[in-house]
Amino acid sequence: MARGKSKTNPNYKVVAENRRARYDYAIEDEIECGIVLEGSEVKSLRQGQANIAESYASVEDGELWLINSYIAPYDQARNFGHEERRKRKLLVHKRELAKLWDASRRKGMTLVPLVMYFNDRGIVKLKLAIARGKKTHDKRDTERQRDWARQKQRLLQQHR
Numbered sequence: 001m002a003r004g005k006s007k008t009n010p011n012y013k014v015v016a017e018n019r020r021a022r023y024d025y026a027i028e029d030e031i032e033c034g035i036v037l038e039g040s041e042v043k044s045l046r047q048g049q050a051n052i053a054e055s056y057a058s059v060e061d062g063e064l065w066l067i068n069s070y071i072a073p074y075d076q077a078r079n080f081g082h083e084e085r086r087k088r089k090l091l092v093h094k095r096e097l098a099k100l101w102d103a104s105r106r107k108g109m110t111l112v113p114l115v116m117y118f119n120d121r122g123i124v125k126l127k128l129a130i131a132r133g134k135k136t137h138d139k140r141d142t143e144r145q146r147d148w149a150r151q152k153q154r155l156l157q158q159h160r
Contacts, residue, residue, distance in 0.1 A: 009119075011118060011119070011120050011121065011122050012117065012118065012119060012120055013048075013117060013118045014115060014116075014117045015045045015048055015116045015117055015124070016048075016050040016051055016052045016115070016116040017052075017114070017115050017116075018052050018053050018055075018112065018113055019053075020053060021113075021114055021129065022114075023134075023139065023142070024133065024134060024139075025110070025112055025131035025133055025134060026131060026132045026133075026134055026138070027112075027114075027129045027130075027131050028103075028109075028129075028130050028131060028132060029103070029129065029130040030114065030127055030128070030129050030130075031092065031096055031099075031100070031127070031129075031130075032125055032126070032127055032128075033090045033092045033096075033125070033126055034090065034092075034123070034124075034125060034126075035066065035089070035090055035091065035116075035124055035125070035126050036088060036089040036090075036091065037071075038082045040073070040074040040077035040080060040082045041071045041074075041082050042124065043076070043077065044071050044072050044073065044074040044082075045071060045116070045124060046118075047074075049072035050069070050070060050071045050072070051069070051070040052066075052069045052070075052113045052116055054068055054070075055067060055068045055069035055070075055113055056068065056110060056111060056113070057090060057111035057112070057113060057128055058104065059097065059100060059101040059104055059111075063089060063097075064089070064090040064091075064092055064097055064100060064111075065087045065088065065089060065090065066087070066088045066089075066090050066113060066126065067087055068085060069088060069113070070084055070085055071084060072084065090128070100130065103130040104130075108133055109130060109131070109132055110131055110132075110133065111128055111129070111130060111131075112131045113126055113127070113128055113129075114128070
């Protein structure tokens with residue numbers, strides 16, 4: 001996935017990324033969803049002031065919610081600002097919602113936000129992952145495989 005502005009989509013812009021998610025969780029499936037925001041939140045996101053590192057999603061009362069995400073207050077919206085860590089509603093189709101609800105009920109599965117970004121039409125989207133938490137030895141195996149892949153690339157570069 002491209003970071004920042006893409007050559008094909010000049011409006012595409014990553015606002016917040018949860019880099020730790022791929023280290024802490026084994027990603028099984030990804031879903032793109034919309035997010036309900038207030039005006040001051042969108043203005044703050046355009047300035048790139050958001051954090052989804054400690055956040056997660058959950059299905060409550062038949063709706064999908066993003067919990068504990070941080071969007072910095074917008075300075076110019078003094079009287080009509082927003083709460084920084086409020087629950088934000090996520091927009092998905094009913095079929096996808098049922099799939100997410102089933103996945104979150106399974107043992108060890110959680111809904112983790114990966115990336116918040118503006119798509120090519122300038123609309124804020126959130127990439128949500130169905131993930132299983134990794135144990136410590138799984139994390140070590142992942143690091144070992146990543147290191148071996150890097151070392152292999154270096155050896156191939158030196159061999160040429």
